[in-house]
Amino acid sequence: DAKTTQPPSMDCAEGRAANLPCNHSTISGNEYVYWYRQIHSQGPQYIIHGLKNNETNEMASLIITEDRKSSTLILPHATLRDTAVYYCIVRPRSEKLVFGKGTKLTVNP
Amino acid sequence: EPEVTQTPSHQVTQMGQEVILRCVPISNHLYFYWYRQILGQKVEFLVSFYNNEISEKSEIFDDQFSVERPDGSNFTLKIRSTKLEDSAMYFCASRGGQSPYTFGSGTRLTVV
Numbered sequence: 001d002a003k004t005t006q007p008p009s010m011d012c013a014e015g016r017a018a019n020l021p022c023n024h025s026t027i028s029g030n031e032y033v034y035w036y037r038q039i040h041s042q043g044p045q046y047i048i049h050g051l052k053n054n055e056t057n058e059m060a061s062l063i064i065t066e067d068r069k070s071s072t073l074i075l076p077h078a079t080l081r082d083t084a085v086y087y088c089i090v091r092p093r094s095e096k097l098v099f100g101k102g103t104k105l106t107v108n109p
Numbered sequence: 110e111p112e113v114t115q116t117p118s119h120q121v122t123q124m125g126q127e128v129i130l131r132c133v134p135i136s137n138h139l140y141f142y143w144y145r146q147i148l149g150q151k152v153e154f155l156v157s158f159y160n161n162e163i164s165e166k167s168e169i170f171d172d173q174f175s176v177e178r179p180d181g182s183n184f185t186l187k188i189r190s191t192k193l194e195d196s197a198m199y200f201c202a203s204r205g206g207q208s209p210y211t212f213g214s215g216t217r218l219t220v221v
Binding site: 042044046049100101 | 113144146151157165198200202209210211212214215
């Protein structure tokens, strides 16, 4: 299983872009990078995923390096409601998602 | 937007009692999961279910746990004889084909 490395915590000012990094140097060619977040004790919420191309949706953008060994989740205009734990998950060959400790993002007013 | 619904939101039970946690996955989804999160710890995989059978389970999912899809819409997790250490948030999730997981809002189980 590929492992991911994320900083334990980050801060961001409200209205600014939040850039959350993730290292996944042992990712396999057929594994996707998924991002989920968990606000307080709610259920994890899907944000975005990608294989090798950059992706954008209404919530965020995902930038994956050409060698696929790292990625960055970008929240373009962070709000207080984006304060959460963000999980970068590389989908293993088995079907389950494996959650690490993630990055606790705090958006400050 | 379709949701995964979990009931109850909070369940308190005495040690040794049986509990059933209920989930209604998204209607056209085919893969179902249970996860749990002990307070302050990581979200942990328990079990996956597809085509009316368990497809994978973790070491946590021992003989005290069982899952069932009794009527084609509900997906349940049963704990036969609860222990104090079973106290946690339990999350149900579902997905269809290549779609991402959708998680429910969870059931907080407190064993006293």
